[in-house]
Amino acid sequence: MEQRSLYDYTLTELTALLQSWGEPAFRARQLYRHLYVNLVQHPEQMTDLPLALRRRLAEIPLSTLHREHVQIGDNGMTRKALFRLPDGAVVETVLMVYPDRSTVCVSTQAGCGMGCVFCATGQLGLLRNLSSGEIVAQAIWASQELRAMGMAGQSGRVSNLVFMGMGEPFANYDRWWQAVERLHDPQGFNLGARSMTVSTVGLVKGIERLAEERLPINLAISLHAPDDALRSELMPVNRRYPIADLMAATRHYIAKTRRRVSFEYVLLQGKNDHPHQAIALARLLRRSAPRGPLLFHVNLIPWNPVPGTPLGRSEWERVTTFQQILTDYGIPCTVRVERGVEIAAACGQLAGRQFIPVNAVGNES
Ligand code: SF4
Incomplete structure (x- = not known):
C-alpha cells in the first residue's frame, strides 16, 4: 500500500485528522499554511x-519524494531533480528560471505506458501512477529551490506549471486533478x-472530461x-x-x-518535417x-536527443521553413525555446537517470 504524506491530504482531510487528535480546526489551517x-x-x-x-505530525512523512540529486544546466537557470519514491520508482521534475518568471515541469506518473x-x-514503460501528494510535492520543491536561489522579485514562487514531465496526466486523471485543485x-x-497547462498524448476521454471542469x-x-x-508509427495511442x-x-x-x-x-x-507535411498539417488544422x-x-519542438533511438533532430533551416509554411496558412506558430538539453531535462528526455550529453545543441526561436 502507498505511503500517504501530508501533501496527500486536502484541507478538509487535514482538519478531520487533527480533530480526531483533539485539535481545533484552526490548527489545520495553520498546518496547511506551513505546507503551501x-x-x-x-x-x-x-x-x-x-x-x-x-x-x-513528524510521524507522517511530509513528502514521500526523496531527492537523490539535482542537475544544473543553462548557467544555473535550469534544474532537474531526480526523486526516489518509497517503492524505489524514480521521477524527475524540471525547474526553469527566466528573468521575469519561472516554470516547473511536473511528472504525473513514474514512467509512461504510451510508448511514443x-x-x-x-x-x-509505466511503473505506476503518482499520488496527488507526489505530484503536488514537485511544485513545492520547485518553490523551495527558487527561494534557496534567492530569486528577487519572484517571491520564491513558481509562476507557471506545466504537466509535461514523465507520464500521461489523463491516464492518472483523478489524482492529477486533485493535485491541480490543491x-x-x-x-x-x-x-x-x-x-497551469496540461499536455496530453490525445486521450479523448480526458479531453472531454477536462472540458467539464x-x-x-x-x-x-x-x-x-x-x-x-x-x-x-510515432505514437501508438493513435x-x-x-x-x-x-x-x-x-x-x-x-x-x-x-x-x-x-x-x-x-x-x-526526414520523418515529419518536410514542407509537404507542414502543408498537410496546416490544412488539417484549418478544416478541423x-x-x-x-x-x-x-x-514546434526541435527534437531533443534520446539515446538508443534512430531518430534525428531537424536542421534549423527545416524548422524555420516548417514554421513559415504554417504562418503562411494563418496558423499561429512558435518554436519552443529549449532548456536543459545538456542535462537531459528537455522535452522527451526524462528517463530517471543521469545523462551523458550526446552533442546536444540548443536553438532558440
Ligand atoms: S511523450 Fe509523453 S505520453 Fe509519450 S511516452 Fe513520453 S511521457 Fe509518455
Whole structure:
C-alpha cells in the first residue's frame, strides 16, 4: 500500500485528522499554511504549533519524494531533480528560471505506458501512477529551490506549471486533478488556473472530461504528425484515438470552454518535417477548427536527443521553413525555446537517470 504524506491530504482531510487528535480546526489551517505558503521542510519549523502536535505530525512523512540529486544546466537557470519514491520508482521534475518568471515541469506518473517512439520516458514503460501528494510535492520543491536561489522579485514562487514531465496526466486523471485543485487553492499554494497547462498524448476521454471542469487550465495536445499512418508509427495511442476522433474531442472542448488549444509538434529530421507535411498539417488544422476566431496554436519542438533511438533532430533551416509554411496558412506558430538539453531535462528526455550529453545543441526561436 502507498505511503500517504501530508501533501496527500486536502484541507478538509487535514482538519478531520487533527480533530480526531483533539485539535481545533484552526490548527489545520495553520498546518496547511506551513505546507503551501511557508514551504517548511520539517514539522519542527512549524513553531506556532504545540510541541506535542509537531511531534505527532513528524510521524507522517511530509513528502514521500526523496531527492537523490539535482542537475544544473543553462548557467544555473535550469534544474532537474531526480526523486526516489518509497517503492524505489524514480521521477524527475524540471525547474526553469527566466528573468521575469519561472516554470516547473511536473511528472504525473513514474514512467509512461504510451510508448511514443521519440521519448525517453516512453522507453521505461509505466511503473505506476503518482499520488496527488507526489505530484503536488514537485511544485513545492520547485518553490523551495527558487527561494534557496534567492530569486528577487519572484517571491520564491513558481509562476507557471506545466504537466509535461514523465507520464500521461489523463491516464492518472483523478489524482492529477486533485493535485491541480490543491495547487490552485487560494488558501494554500494559490497558483492561478491559467498559469497551469496540461499536455496530453490525445486521450479523448480526458479531453472531454477536462472540458467539464470548473478550473480553466490550459490544454496542449501532442500531435506530431499530420496523418494517421505516421502518427500511429510515432505514437501508438493513435491506433486507439485516430486524428479524426482527436479533432472531434478538441472541437467539443473549444465549444464548451472557448479556450485556445495548443498542438505540440516535435520535429524529426526526414520523418515529419518536410514542407509537404507542414502543408498537410496546416490544412488539417484549418478544416478541423471550429467556426469563428482560430483558437489553435502550434508549438514546434526541435527534437531533443534520446539515446538508443534512430531518430534525428531537424536542421534549423527545416524548422524555420516548417514554421513559415504554417504562418503562411494563418496558423499561429512558435518554436519552443529549449532548456536543459545538456542535462537531459528537455522535452522527451526524462528517463530517471543521469545523462551523458550526446552533442546536444540548443536553438532558440
Ligand atoms: S511523450 Fe509523453 S505520453 Fe509519450 S511516452 Fe513520453 S511521457 Fe509518455
